[in-house]
Amino acid sequence: MALGSWATKSVLAPSHREIYLYALSGLPFLTKGGRLADSPRLAVESIAGRRPYQEDSVFAENLSDGRTLVAVADGMGGHAAGEVASDLALETLVSALEDGEGLAAAFRLANERVHSGGTEPGQEGMGTTLVALLLDGDEYMIANVGDSRGYQISSDEIQQLTEDHSFMAEAIKQGQSEDEAMRTPWKDVLTRAIGTQEEVEVDVLGPSLIEQDTAFLICSDGLYKVLRDQQLRDLFTKSLAPQDAVKSLVIEAFEGGSDDNISVAIAEYGQVPRATPPSKEILSYSPEADSEHFSEVALQAEDLEEEPLPIVESAKEAVSDGSYGANSIVGIILAVLVALAVVVILLVG
Numbered sequence: 001m002a003l004g005s006w007a008t009k010s011v012l013a014p015s016h017r018e019i020y021l022y023a024l025s026g027l028p029f030l031t032k033g034g035r036l037a038d039s040p041r042l043a044v045e046s047i048a049g050r051r052p053y054q055e056d057s058v059f060a061e062n063l064s065d066g067r068t069l070v071a072v073a074d075g076m077g078g079h080a081a082g083e084v085a086s087d088l089a090l091e092t093l094v095s096a097l098e099d100g101e102g103l104a105a106a107f108r109l110a111n112e113r114v115h116s117g118g119t120e121p122g123q124e125g126m127g128t129t130l131v132a133l134l135l136d137g138d139e140y141m142i143a144n145v146g147d148s149r150g151y152q153i154s155s156d157e158i159q160q161l162t163e164d165h166s167f168m169a170e171a172i173k174q175g176q177s178e179d180e181a182m183r184t185p186w187k188d189v190l191t192r193a194i195g196t197q198e199e200v201e202v203d204v205l206g207p208s209l210i211e212q213d214t215a216f217l218i219c220s221d222g223l224y225k226v227l228r229d230q231q232l233r234d235l236f237t238k239s240l241a242p243q244d245a246v247k248s249l250v251i252e253a254f255e256g257g258s259d260d261n262i263s264v265a266i267a268e269y270g271q272v273p274r275a276t277p278p279s280k281e282i283l284s285y286s287p288e289a290d291s292e293h294f295s296e297v298a299l300q301a302e303d304l305e306e307e308p309l310p311i312v313e314s315a316k317e318a319v320s321d322g323s324y325g326a327n328s329i330v331g332i333i334l335a336v337l338v339a340l341a342v343v344v345i346l347l348v349g
Contacts, residue, residue: 039062039068040068040135040216040267040268040269041241041242041266041267041268042060042061042068042070042242042265042266042267043060043241043242043243043245043246043265043266044058044060044246044263044264044265044266045246045247045249045250045262045263045264046058046250046261046262046263046264047250047254047261047262047263048261049222049253049254049258049259049260049261049262050254050258050259050260051259051260051261053082053083054083054261055074055075055076055082055083055085055086055261056072056073056074056075056086056220056222056261056262056263057072057073057075057086057087057089057090058071058072058073058263058265059071059072059090059093059094059265060265060267063094063097063098064098065098067097067134067135067136068134068135068136068267069093069094069097069132069133069134069135070132070133070135070216070218070265070267071090071093071130071131071132071133071218071265072129072130072131072148072218072219072220072263072264072265073085073086073087073089073090073128073129073130073131073148073194074086074128074129074146074147074148074220074221074222074261074263075087075089075126075127075128076126076127076128076129076190076193077118077123077124077125077126077127078126081118081122081123081124081125081126082126082128084117084123084126085114085117085118085123085126085127085128085194085195086128088110088113088114088117089110089113089114089128089130089194089195090110090130092106092109092110092113092114093106093107093109093110093130093132096109096110097134103132103134103141103143103202103204104143104202104204106132107130107132107143107145107194107200107202108199108200108202110130110194110195111145111194111195111197111199111200112198113195114126114127114128114194114195115195115196115197115198117195118195118196125196126195127190127193127194127195127196128146128193128194128195129144129145129146129147129148129190129193129194129220129221130143130144130145130146130148130194131143131144131145131146131148131149131150131162131218132144132218133150133216133218133267135210135216135267136207138209138210139206139207139208139209139210140206140207140208140210140216141204141205141206141207141208142161142162142204142205142206142216143202143203143204143205144162144163144165144202144203145165145192145193145194145200145201145202145203146164146165146166146190146192146193146194147164147165147166147168147169147190147221148162148218148219148220148221149161149162149164149218149219149221149224150162150216150217150218151216151217151218151219151229151232152214152215152216152217153214153215153216153217153232153233153236153237153272154211154213154214154272155213155272155273157233158217158229158230158232158233158236160229161205161216162203162205163203165190165191165192165193165203166188166189166190166191167181167184167186167187167189167190167191168181168182168184168186168187169191170191171184182225187225188221210269211269212269212270213269213270213271213272213273214268214269214270214272215236215242215266215267215268215269215272216266216267216268217232217236217264217265217266218264218265218266218267219249219263219264219265220260220261220262220263220264221260222253222258222260222261222262222263223249223250223253223258223262223263223264225258225260226252226253226256226257226258227249227252227253227256231252232249234275235248235249235252236249236266236272237272237273237274237275238274238275239274240274242266242267242268245266246264246265246266249264250262250264
């Protein structure tokens with residue numbers, strides 16, 4: 001992501017913190033301890049993709065006061081600076097909210113810290129996007145600076161809740177089509193970011209009521225610049241649960257040609273109607289069980305100080321979906337059945 005004349009963008013390693021036990025198809029939600037809860041089901045996925053480094057940072061977790069924060073930051077300013085900016089922005093955001101600051105005030109504090117850090121050697125001019133969803137009881141607020149997005153998915157539509165602060169957004173407002181804006185050399189240029197100026201204007205929506213059977217999707221531009229809004233909703237409704245959805249979305253964006261880091265977080269209340277009927281089996285998830293991450297994928301780029309990471313030809317090679325073990329078991333069962341059939345034929349003969 002670039003601001004003004006900058007043309008590089010990067011992001012920090014993600015947090016994988018989905019720790020809910022939940023049931024589908026109208027069954028009551030359960031917390032990790034098995035208690036009935038109104039908490040949303042959370043899931044995150046973040047990969048470097050075709051970039052040789054990761055500059056996105058993702059947070060999806062309950063705060064100490066019971067509110068839930070879901071946020072994505074997409075850093076810029078080069079490898080080291082982008083990592084620091086996105087991580088520092090989220091760290092400051094969480095700390096400020098824990099200290100009782102409002103959402104807009106927490107964004108401004110994040111801006112101050114990132115801007116101050118941008119005076120350090122090797123971090124000059126660093127910045128980051130920041131989008132944050134704050135869930136409090138039956139209400140939500142969402143704030144953003146930059147072009148990371150927040151969406152709401154319901155039974156019949158997907159709605160973008162945030163407004164991009166980018167050249168593309170301004171060009172579209174002036175009458176250009178999205179396809180035309182995407183072809184310009186300024187398609188990654190931001191008009192507003194965290195940390196690049198002493199002060200920043202923060203867009204805040206809410207508080208608004210949370211509807212039952214609705215989901216919120218928070219993402220970096222590495223996702224939506226490849227997948228249109230309706231594609232995002234279609235992939236979500238084909239999934240059984242939020243964790244399936246984030247993996248499907250990241251895979252589709254990667255295989256669709258995204259050349260950027262890709263990050264997505266989902267918070268779902270109730271059960272948004274699915275195209276595929278969900279199982280009624282209670283599912284469990286833990287960070288320890290989630291070894292299904294993407295491997296880093298390297299670009300053949302010049303002037304990179306780091307050694308390139310292995311190239312992954314297919315996103316499905318980089319995400320383990322557990323099918324190997326299942327296929328092995330099926331294969332064994334089929335082999336036993338075939339052997340039994342041969343024995344029966346020989347005996348009858």
